[in-house]
Amino acid sequence: MDILKTFSFELPTRIEYGVGCASRLPKELAILGAKKPMIVTDKGIVASGLLENITVILDEAGIRYDLFDGVEPNPRDENVHRGAEMARSLQSDCLIAIGGGSSIDCAKGISIIATHGGRIQDFQGAGKVSGTPLPIITIPTTAGSGSEVTFSSVITDTERKTKFSVRSTRIAAKVAICDPELTVSMPKNLTAATGMDALTHAIEGYTANCSEPIANAVGLYAVELIFKYLRRAVAKGDDIEGRAGMLTASILAAISFSHSDVAAVHCIAEALGGMYDKPHGVCNAVCLPEIMDYSKDYCIPKYARLAAAMGLEFASAEEGAAAAVEAVKKLSKDVGIPPFSSFEIPESRFREIAVKSFENLSNASNPRILTIDDYMVILKKLASR
Ligand SMILES: [Fe+2]
Secondary structure, three states, X not given: OHHHXXXXXXXXXXXXXXXXXXXXXXXXXXXXXXXXXXXXXXXXXXXXXXXXHHHHHHHHOOOOOEEEEEEOOOOEHHHHHHHHHHHHHHOOOEEEEXXXXXXXXXXXXXXXXXXXXXXXXXXXXXXXXXXXXXXXXXXXXXXXXXXXXXXXXXXXXXOOOEEEEEEOHHHOOOEEEEOHHHHOOXXXXXXXXXXXXXXXXXXHHHHOOXXXXXXXXXXXXXXXXXXXXXXXXHHOOOOHHHHHHHXXXXXXXXXXXXXXXXXXXXXXXXXXXXHHOOOHHHHHHHHHHHHHHHHHHHOHHHHHHHHHHOOXXXXXXXXXXXXXXXXXXXHXXXXXXXXXXXXXXXXXXXXXXXXXXXXXXXHHHOOOOOOHHHHHHHHHHHHHO
C-alpha cells in the first residue's frame, strides 16, 4: 500500500502564479543577481508575438538581454549545444526559458553544458549533474508539459533517433513565473494536445507503481481540474478561468509525475517522438485510453478514484474503472485529437517502437508491466482505430 511507503519530497522550484504575474520578471532577476540573462525560446514564440509580452517588461525595466531562439520541437542535442555555446560566449549568468516544454527542457540542457562543457548525452540518467548549472527562470506559455516545475529534461539524440532524459534537482528552475494570460493565444490544437499531456502526467503520476501520497493527491486534483476546464480552454481560448484552470492543472500534474513517474503511455510517446518527431502531447493523447484499457484490471481501485475525480458516478470500483477509460476516450475525441492512423506509421516499424517503449525505464512504473509483445498488441489496436 502506498501509505506504508517511505518517500522524500522536494520541490526545488518556487512557483509564482497569477494573472499578470509575468511583470515580476525584473524582480526575480534582481533576486538572482543576474546581470546578463539569455532568453531561450523557439521561433514560433517569436513569430507569434508572444515573446514581446516578456521583452516589453525587460525593456521597460531597462534590463538588457540576449536571445537564443534556436529550440526545435522535441528539442535536439544540437539545440542544447548551440545554445550553450552562445551562453558561454556571451557570459550569460541566467537563462529565461519562455515557451512550452521544448524551450524549457532545452534551457535545462543549456544550463548544464554552458557551465560544465561536454555533450548533453554525458549527463543522461539521474543524478549525473554536479556543481551549479546556470540558474533558470521558467515562463510557460502552454499548459501541459509542466517542465517549469520539474527537474528533468527530455532531449532527442539526433544520431540514435531516440529520446533520453537528464534528471537532477540541480537543473530545476529557481522560480517558475506562471501567468495564465500568456497561454491565452495558444491555438485549439496545441491547447488540446498539451492539455492531454497534462492529463497523462496526472494519471500516470497517480497510478505509477512508485507513486507516493503527495503525488497521488496532486495528481487526482489535476485530473479533476482538467475534466472541468480542458474543453472550456479549447472551445474558448480567451476564457481566462479555463486557461487558469489548465495552467494550475498542468503544474499539479507535473508535481505528481516528477515525484512519482510517468509510465507506458510516455514510453510509446517518447519512442514516437524520437523516431518520427511527432508532437509529444498528441502521441500521449492517442495512446492514453488504449494503455489505460490494457492496464485497468491491474489498478481497479485507483482507476475508480480517477473516475470520481472526473465527476463520474458508478456502482462498483470495476464499473468506475471502466468509466474512467471511456471518459478519457471521449475527452480526447471532444478536444479534436486525431487518431493514431494520422501518424501514417507503417506496421513494419511497430516492433522497433515496441522495443524502444519496453526499454524505457518508466515501463517498470506502469501498473501492468508490459512486455514487447504487449506493446505490439497495443500498437496494432491503435492502428485499427
Ligand atoms: Fe509528457
